[in-house]
Amino acid sequence: MIAAMTGIRLEGAVTPFDEVYRENADSVYRFCVSQLRDVETAEDITADVFAAAFAAYDRVHPDAAGVRTWLFRIARNAVIDQYRREGRRRSLLTRVGRDRVFPDTVEETAEQRTDIRAICAALDTLRERDRQLVGLRVAGGLSFAEIATVLGIREGAAKVATHRALERVRIRLREQA
Amino acid sequence: MSNHDERDLSAAFEELRAPASTAHYATRSPGLDVPSARTPRWPQAVAGVVAVAVAVAGAGTFLALRNARQAGSTASSGGYPQARTGATMAFDSTTGRTVMYGGSAANGLPLTDTWTWDGTAWTAAAKGPGPLQDVRMVDDAAAGGLLLVGMSVPADPSAGGSYTCVGGSASSGGGSASTGSGSATGAPGVANPAIAPAPTTPTVAPPAQTCPPVKPTIEQTWIFNGHAWKIAATTPLESAPPFGAQLAFDPTTKQVVAVSSSAFGCGLPLDPNSGAAIACPMLGAASPSSTNSSVGAMPAIRCAIADCGILGARTWTWSGRSWKSEPATVPAYGIMLLFDDPATNHVTLMTQSGSAYGLGIRCPVPVAGSKSAPAGLPYVPSCPGTMPLTTTWTWTGSGWHQVSQVPDTQAQPPFGGASIAAFAGHAVVLTAGGETWSFAAGQWTQEMVAGHPSTRYGAAVGEGPSDTVVLFGGSAGGFATASSSRGSAGSSTSSTVSIGSDTWVWNGIQWRQEGGRAPTPPPVPSCAPLKIGLIPPCVGPPINVAPATAVAPQTAGAAPSPAR
Numbered sequence: 001m002i003a004a005m006t007g008i009r010l011e012g013a014v015t016p017f018d019e020v021y022r023e024n025a026d027s028v029y030r031f032c033v034s035q036l037r038d039v040e041t042a043e044d045i046t047a048d049v050f051a052a053a054f055a056a057y058d059r060v061h062p063d064a065a066g067v068r069t070w071l072f073r074i075a076r077n078a079v080i081d082q083y084r085r086e087g088r089r090r091s092l093l094t095r096v097g098r099d100r101v102f103p104d105t106v107e108e109t110a111e112q113r114t115d116i117r118a119i120c121a122a123l124d125t126l127r128e129r130d131r132q133l134v135g136l137r138v139a140g141g142l143s144f145a146e147i148a149t150v151l152g153i154r155e156g157a158a159k160v161a162t163h164r165a166l167e168r169v170r171i172r173l174r175e176q177a
Numbered sequence: 178m179s180n181h182d183e184r185d186l187s188a189a190f191e192e193l194r195a196p197a198s199t200a201h202y203a204t205r206s207p208g209l210d211v212p213s214a215r216t217p218r219w220p221q222a223v224a225g226v227v228a229v230a231v232a233v234a235g236a237g238t239f240l241a242l243r244n245a246r247q248a249g250s251t252a253s254s255g256g257y258p259q260a261r262t263g264a265t266m267a268f269d270s271t272t273g274r275t276v277m278y279g280g281s282a283a284n285g286l287p288l289t290d291t292w293t294w295d296g297t298a299w300t301a302a303a304k305g306p307g308p309l310q311d312v313r314m315v316d317d318a319a320a321g322g323l324l325l326v327g328m329s330v331p332a333d334p335s336a337g338g339s340y341t342c343v344g345g346s347a348s349s350g351g352g353s354a355s356t357g358s359g360s361a362t363g364a365p366g367v368a369n370p371a372i373a374p375a376p377t378t379p380t381v382a383p384p385a386q387t388c389p390p391v392k393p394t395i396e397q398t399w400i401f402n403g404h405a406w407k408i409a410a411t412t413p414l415e416s417a418p419p420f421g422a423q424l425a426f427d428p429t430t431k432q433v434v435a436v437s438s439s440a441f442g443c444g445l446p447l448d449p450n451s452g453a454a455i456a457c458p459m460l461g462a463a464s465p466s467s468t469n470s471s472v473g474a475m476p477a478i479r480c481a482i483a484d485c486g487i488l489g490a491r492t493w494t495w496s497g498r499s500w501k502s503e504p505a506t507v508p509a510y511g512i513m514l515l516f517d518d519p520a521t522n523h524v525t526l527m528t529q530s531g532s533a534y535g536l537g538i539r540c541p542v543p544v545a546g547s548k549s550a551p552a553g554l555p556y557v558p559s560c561p562g563t564m565p566l567t568t569t570w571t572w573t574g575s576g577w578h579q580v581s582q583v584p585d586t587q588a589q590p591p592f593g594g595a596s597i598a599a600f601a602g603h604a605v606v607l608t609a610g611g612e613t614w615s616f617a618a619g620q621w622t623q624e625m626v627a628g629h630p631s632t633r634y635g636a637a638v639g640e641g642p643s644d645t646v647v648l649f650g651g652s653a654g655g656f657a658t659a660s661s662s663r664g665s666a667g668s669s670t671s672s673t674v675s676i677g678s679d680t681w682v683w684n685g686i687q688w689r690q691e692g693g694r695a696p697t698p699p700p701v702p703s704c705a706p707l708k709i710g711l712i713p714p715c716v717g718p719p720i721n722v723a724p725a726t727a728v729a730p731q732t733a734g735a736a737p738s739p740a741r
């Protein structure tokens with residue numbers, strides 16, 4: 001914990017946590033946005049992910065190569081829990097027209113909001129596993145090997161499944177257009 | 178999708194930055210479980226020793242646990258549902274759990290228990306209404322509860338005016354409470370639903386109880402609010418969705434829609450002009466075990482065949498207090514799938530004709546195993562010229578809009594005996610032959626999966642928590658069919674039918690069994706070549722034939738093969 005808080009790199013120690021945060025916060029947040037379609041909830045979940053990771057960092061000792069996938073595993077579990085809490089009610093609310101992806105208070109250009117809103121809307125129509133695959137790939141920026149680690153599947157399967165999921169997104173985006 | 182498209186998608190997210198609040202991790206209370214960073218790897222020597230020790234010492238335990246599971250139990254403190262077929266299942270969006278009700282036990286008697294599935298385990302819930310036949314359930318998301326429809330079970334004369342029911346007993350064997358008495362608040366003759374304590378021991382087979390007699394042919398509608406059942410309507414059969422109807426919730430119109438087809442089943446043929454039910458000479462009431470709420474499943478043929486073959490699917494909507502027969506009918510026929518289509522946000526109705534089961538045809542359906550019709554009634558052995566078609570309709574709130582009509586020679590699942598669950602942007606269909614199909618954006622995709630639930634009918638299938646599909650039980654070994662004797666009374670169920678207690682979960686990529694025992698299909702008949710080198714015709718699994726008994730080739734009109 002001391003090493004994590006102070007950022008002092010000790011011999012044999014893992015990467016300081018503040019560095020882990022700087023390197024991964026944006027991608028984890030993007031992944032949460034892609035999955036939850038709600039920036040406020042995504043912000044809360046991202047904060048929870050890093051708080052939990054920080055608390056467990058010295059105990060778990062993820063190595064430099066594995067810390068990224070470890071964070072995304074936490075994020076994925078948190079997103080699933082959030083879905084379970086909100087249940088299908090959220091899906092139904094979205095489907096009956098209550099879109100809450102990006103309120104105007106979010107400091108993004110209108111064009112960016114439109115793009116992300118469209119992508120998130122397309123993602124929201126996918127099954128959970130497809131949504132995770134696409135989110136990890138295009139929002140989280142993970143490699144297929146990293147996706148495979150996060151989801152506990154083989155890299156080849158991750159690659160095939162991701163491409164199929166992306167194809168479904170493309171179809172949905174085309175339909176929306 | 179090209180890499181360029183993928184880069185475009187990534188670029189849309191690149192400008193997003195984690196808000197400053199997410200950097201306060203050191204002062205924020207962690208509320209999440211954290212997985213380990215890697216899979217623990219033990220030293221090989223230690224692992225080897227432990228593996229041998231576990232293999233030796235744990236073999237007995239494993240076998241005991243396996244046997245216990247196969248007997249329909251798990252280590253869960255919440256118990257485990259007993260084997261059943263024809264149960265109904267729906268996802269409760271209010272509680273985030275899947276609810277399963279009823280069905281028939283292995284002895285053919287109806288079950289009245291309710292179970293909930295949270296994604297990992299079953300828990301006994303409130304005792305349900307009933308006994309009811311042909312139960313169907315849907316998540317009425319607008320009202321915040323589950324809607325259950327079923328027919329009250331006629332009194333069994335052999336039981337002295339009462340009907341023997343099992344399941345949901347508060348005995349030491351587990352299960353839920355059953356008052357076995359008339360209800361003060363429920364429908365006449367219906368047991369009072371009560372909250373049941375969670376069983377402390379796994380449920381295997383609760384002892385039978387005698388239920389009060391119930392009036393036959395009464396359609397009951399119940400609402401489950403996540404904790405208890407409440408009667409919502411008791412109506413004559415012709416005033417509610419009849420036998421074989423399917424239910425779905427339309428998110429746009431916020432209606433519960435029911436569709437019944439009179440094209441097969443024939444239990445309640447409808448007058449094509451008035452839409453009213455037609456009284457028909459009964460060949461025999463369906464046995465409880467023959468009821469089957471599985472979508473598209475083959476119900477017992479209950480009427481003289483001359484009454485079958487009437488076209489048209491009738492539509493009903495639920496007003497919150499009663500069922501309303503909608504004027505909209507679908508001039509379609511065949512086996513139906515009705516589901517909440519995420520792609521359209523409406524209820525979608527698909528009908529498929531020309532299936533491998535010989536159903537969905539315009540001509541009268543012969544009784545299985547019989548080549549001829551009852552005396553004086555016409556018989557059409559085949560339907561030449563009937564084009565196999567799959568027709569898709571969308572519910573508009575007041576009528577059906579035909580979306581497409583394509584030959585069912587295109588890649589799509591056979592609807593006969595199939596089950597469907599719709600969620601999260603697509604629908605999943607498990608066919609009677611064990612194929613898994615996805616339907617999204619108007620397209621079918623067959624999922625290539627290594628393991629899947631075995632061939633069966635009457636499995637309860639529904640949406641599960643966290644974008645999954647849950648399947649429970651069902652029967653294998655052949656259809657429950659009417660007697661093949663001409664004009665004889667009473668239907669019979671194949672003695673080779675096996676009832677399952679297995680739970681399966683589809684996570685979008687693969688099926689995973691979560692315990693229980695699958696229904697055991699009968700042995701495949703062997704077709705020993707004749708001495709002259711010819712192979713006799715070999716049609717499907719044997720019906721009412723003991724294993725290892727020589728099977729004579731079946732002729733036209735025999736039970737169809739479950740494989741497409």
